[in-house]
Amino acid sequence: MTTHYDILKVGRGASDEEIKMSFRRLAKKYHPDSNPSRARWAHDKMLRILAAYSVLRDSDKRVAYNRTLPKGIENELRKAYWERLRKREGDIAAKARMLLFDLVRGERAMALRLYDELVSGNGGFDLIDYLSVPDYLDCKFLLAEAYQLAGNIDEALRLYREVYFEDKRCSYYNHFSGEIKDRITRICCHDIPRVRVPRVALECFDRMVDIKFPKMDRAHFYKKVAEAYASLDDLACARLNLDRALSIYPRLGGIKKLLRKLNGN
DSSP states (O other): OOOHHHHHTOOTTOOHHHHHHHHHHHHHHHOGGGOGGGHHHHHHHHHHHHHHHHHHTSHHHHHHHHHHSOHHHHHHHHHHHHHHHHHOTTOHHHHHHHHHHHHHHTOHHHHHHHHHHHHHHSTTOOGGGTSOHHHHHHHHHHHHHHHHHTTOHHHHHHHHHHHHHHHHHHTSOTHHHHHHHHHHHHIIIIIHHHHSOHHHHHHHHHTTTTSOOOHHHHHHHHHHHHHHHHHTTOHHHHHHHHHHHHHHOTTOOSOHHHHHHHTTO
């Protein structure tokens, strides 16, 4: 298989400057003006060189092209790509792409360290300034997942919430919404009640009330809010939220203990 790298006669880890230099050298060698006796051949050769250069000179097109290559070649390119990014130490845009690359590879601990470095070392840092919209959404979603798996549910919730509303606003990747709602539901209904005191849990719940959960999930959400209020002996708010839950899903289970407390038993 002849790749764009083969056409431009560069290695798969070639830098932007190496690609540009090779293109100029080949363009000079194969231009029809330099080959008057084989003008048609030179013309066809230049078209292939120009096509290859138009892809490899653009970092986003280059990454997309690399994904189309056979797996063995792609793995080699991934390693070379990461090495190129690593060498651009002072380049924030390169570090943002390294962050996404590490997350995609499953290097979560490394990615979280890099993200912390980017946020703490660059005032007002925002990934959207350095990544395309789809890459930005992918990166933020994977960051939220990394924080969730690392046990930092507060940061995971914050990022999931941001991706949910940004995705709805730009209508680019609507497939995010359902998956994010499932993850937020699991965190709110299982993780938060287990690891947070009721008052802190209520603060987390309060930030999630404007997300449009499916009916059953919304009912479970309000049940957990009711349980948190009941733990704080605010029975009026507990009953209000339990009533909300039951109005949404009357057959809601797991409420006997809560009802006993609300009824003074």
